[in-house]
Amino acid sequence: MSKYYLNYLDELESEAIFVLREVWAQFQNPVILFSGGKDSIVVTHLARKAFHPCKVPFSLMHVDTGHNFPETIKFRDDLIKELGVNLIVGSVQESIDQGRVAEERGKNATRNALQITTLLDAIEEHKVDCAIGGGRRDEEKARAKERFFSHRDDFGQWDPKNQRPELWNIFNGKYFEGEHFRAFPISNWTEMDVWNYIKRENIEIPSLYYAHEREVIWRNNSWIPNSEFLIVEEHEEIVTKKIRFRTLGDITITGGIESDADTLEKIALEVSAMRQTERGNRSDDKRSETAMEDRKRQGYF
Amino acid sequence: MLDSNQLLRFTTAGSVDDGKSTLIGRLLYDSKSIFEDQLEAIENTSRKKGHEGVDLALFTDGLRDEREQGITIDVAYRYFTTPKRKFIIADTPGHIQYTRNMVTGASTANAAIILVDARHGVIEQTRRHSFIASLLQIPHVIVCINKMDLVDYSEEAYNNVITQFEDFSSKMLVKDVRFIPISALLGDNVVNRSENMDWYQGAPLLHTLETLHISSDVNKVDARFPVQTVLRPQSDDDNRDYRGYAGRVASGVFRAGDEVTVMPSGFTSKIKSLDTFDGSVEEAFAPMSISMTLEDDIDISRGDMIVRSNNMPEASQDIEVMLCWLNNSAAKPRAKYTIKHTSNDQKAMIKEIVYKIDINTLARNEEDKELNMNDISKVKIRTTKPLMVDSYRENRATGSIILVDDATNETVAAGMVV
Structure with a gap:
């Protein structure tokens, strides 16, 4: 070759x-x-x-x-x-x-x-x-x-x-x-x-992408972070989970996934095994087809 | 996925009935490139439409209008990866009124998949798609003889298609043609080898795509470097005298020390360095993006082309091209257009329409002098200043042009230098 x-x-x-x-x-x-x-x-x-x-x-x-x-x-x-x-x-x-x-x-x-x-x-x-x-x-x-x-x-x-x-x-x-x-x-x-490239180039990214402990509620099939902007309903329970985010957007709609991936290597490995699209955790895309x-x-x- | 893996771009042209969407869906599904939430969405839609099981074709449905009409209007790009390669599919509609989309999808492809219905053999549409593949010089063509399940997996039906295809394609310039009998619906020979066709000794489609030799698809002989912009740092003291010509090597290989000529000025110099963010390299080849510095201080700007002095393209104001008209409004006689060729923009005029090609029969028509949407014609173009061109057959990167209508700013035509 x-x-x-x-x-x-x-x-x-x-x-x-x-x-x-x-x-x-x-x-x-x-x-x-x-x-x-x-x-x-x-x-x-x-x-x-x-x-x-x-x-x-x-x-x-x-x-x-x-x-x-x-x-x-x-x-x-x-x-x-x-x-x-x-x-x-x-x-x-x-x-x-x-x-x-x-x-x-x-x-x-x-x-x-x-x-x-x-x-x-x-x-x-x-x-x-x-x-x-x-x-x-x-x-x-x-x-x-x-x-x-x-x-x-x-x-x-x-x-x-x-x-x-x-x-x-x-x-x-x-x-x-x-x-x-x-x-x-x-x-x-x-x-x-994108992940393979970030790993190869060793590009700095916000800590939110790495697994960390956070207060969250379970809503629309993902872990929504607790924040001053979040309206928590009575039946929803605030819990602490080890999560990370696959995408970052508005804090009120960006859902996290449970994860232990705290290095770029682990994240890349985790992403390669994912069976859901990254936007599957974004409620803005779920409103209609x-x-x-x-x-x-x-x-x- | 290994770091050394290559990227292969292929195009699929096809219409509603020949199983193109099903084939793409099958490739993605069997190579495990469809995510669960995407599959769920398809399952829901399949159920709503009353289909049995999962209709894989739905995966390629795109925009709202297309979903409503059940057709693909535009080029849609899809991605999948196997342990051997990354793939980009340019998924285009196959009807004659979408010739422009097929041409667009074909323009960057290493390979074309042409689908033939085993029951019907080579039809007008097959000829059209093959002609476009040859016109756009797609290096590899894979003819998939589909719906083999509907002809009892008959070897004879497969051989008939090959004979028909070879009969008409002898006039075309396709370097590498392969034939694979498949059933996209049932998965035979798409990702997995078929158990119903012992007589077929070749590889399934995916394995073929994974192993096509594509390193030679880009011209590595004629060194061409169109300058995109000049890099001159303003502030940093270390780099105050730096003057780098930024661009992507269009073809060939450049080495530090090479004697080069700057076109169109004709000044000559030697390559001092080939720089990237990660340091200098000894050699730069297509399609690397680099910044080139020269030994001599020469006035060079965007639109110029740096070439090796012993191998130069033609500089000409009169070029002949095969032109595909892309716009709703027909070409206006003697109208002025902006012609874009690599990083060079000039004004241009269509001087003469030599002939128009019937893309179904390949017949030439020298009487019809109109250029309407989807027409493919040989034309003579005059530009205000010379373009540094190679023939498209030799060099896709420096043999291609587009025309932009200055009245609308729309891209109205794409051309391949004869």
């Missing part, structure tokens, strides 16, 4: 670096959408590699639901300092206070859908023409059809039936005033690829 071939992780990395450099070259004011989750951390790490020895040329944009894990915010602030990049925060709380959006009610209320307005407002306010996300095509069926360069109209909406064809690796980032793009450098990665598609059409990540 020829020695001139890349293994799958190197090929994925090279593809992502290529996409990030295209974004930088084709847009005026691109930002990385940074949630503090593993996927956006990997994208930020790839940006570091793509532009070395220059510093990361993108600001990080965080859409803050106000319902955060404190660990995520600390992680974000440390990373910003280390990279020396600018942080833009879009606050869902401010959107609520300004009357741009109304808070959902009831025990299953989340601020997940409210993020759309805040995100689009922040994109407009900061004249962002490309928002780079950590979305992956394996995550959800609506995402399976995403492009690397994904066009958004002047209302920030995605029209899945009218996407630009994307051939070879030639990306068309042309847009008219008021429109913008989303770019997804790790489109072709799976959850397993097309919940993700419906949110994406409106401008969601």
Whole structure:
């Protein structure tokens, strides 16, 4: 066999670096959408590699639901300092206070859908023409059809039936005033690829991904963390469990799984044996068969 | 999964009835790539629709409109991994009105799976899919003769299809064609070897996909490096004089010390270093993303191409391409487009439509001068400045272009340099 071939992780990395450099070259004011989750951390790490020895040329944009894990915010602030990049925060709380959006009610209320307005407002306010996300095509069926360069109209909406064809690796980032793009450098990665890459590169991630003791309640088939934002019903019992999170989002809807995996090796091993998708622990995707598609059409990540 | 494992991209073209969705579902199911919650969702839907058992085809259902209409409109990407390889499937619809989607899916594929219904043999659709595979120069074609269970697993039916396929494909340029008799519905020869076809000595589909030799699929001969952007650190004192040309090697191999020519300017220099975040490398080959530094200070920017001086592409303002029209609105005569080729953008005009191809019969039509959606034609294009092109047959990366309509910013055509 020829020695001139890349293994799958190197090929994925090279593809992502290529996409990030295209974004930088084709847009005026691109930002990385940074949630503090593993996927956006990997994208930020790839940006570091793509532009070395220059510093990361993108600001990080965080859409803050106000319902955060404190660990995520600390992680974000440390990373910003280390990279020396600018942080833009879009606050869902401010959107609520300004009357741009109304808070959902009831025990299953989340601020997940409210993020759309805040995100689009922040994109407009900061004249962002490309928002780079950590979305992956394996995550959800609506995402399976995403492009690397994904066009958004002047209302920030995605029209899945009218996407630009994307051939070879030639990306068309042309847009008219008021429109913008989303770019997804790790489109072709799976959850397993992300973990194998984090392990290989020894990338720092929030402690929440590692198994730890936490107060939780059992709801919607997963362990929901107790927090000041959680409305606990009478029949629900707060217990302490050793858990870890597979994805990180709004603290009120991100469910954990019972786990002893406290190292990257153990996590990768555990993920490879998982029989549930990672979004199976996210109640925002359980609302209907097309919940993700419906949110994406409106401008969601 | 080993660290040395490779990534294989393959495309499946097919229509509602030929079992494409079932085949993909079967591959994912038997290779244990379907998660329990996904399976539960499929089981629920199967029950609602009144199907017996689990309808594996439902796994590939995507967007709301598609679920309602029961068809695949767009290219959907799916992923699975075995202990030997990581796979990316570009799942595309097979009807003629979706030629553009098939072309899109085929553009990055190492392999194409073409499904033939054993009962019907080679039909118009088979010819269409094979033609697209050959046009897009997919290195490996695997013809799956499906529904063998419905022809009593007959060797004769299998051989008939091979004969029919070889008859018409002799005119096409497909380097590596294989035939596998399968039943996607029952699982014969998909992941596991069939117990119903002793006469078939070859490997099942998955094993074939796991062992295809793909290292040679990328051109490793002609060294081409399109510059994406220039890296010049502003602040750091150690790197103040650093000037790296960032890009991904499109083809071939570069080594430190190689004599290179920068196109289109024609300046020559030597490679000083090939850098990555993890340090410098002695050699860089396709598809590695690197930053290249040169011995001499030359003005180089995005759109330029660095090549080895003893092996240069053609620099030309007049190129002939096989063009697939992708847009709802037809091409406007003598209209101006932006042509995108590697990292280079120029203005371009379609000067002449030489002929149009009937993709079912491969007949050439020199009278029809319109370019409508899904049409494939040979055209002559004139650009405002030279493009550094190779023929698509030699080099997929530097032989491909797209056209963007400046009035709508939409990608309206994809072309392969003849």
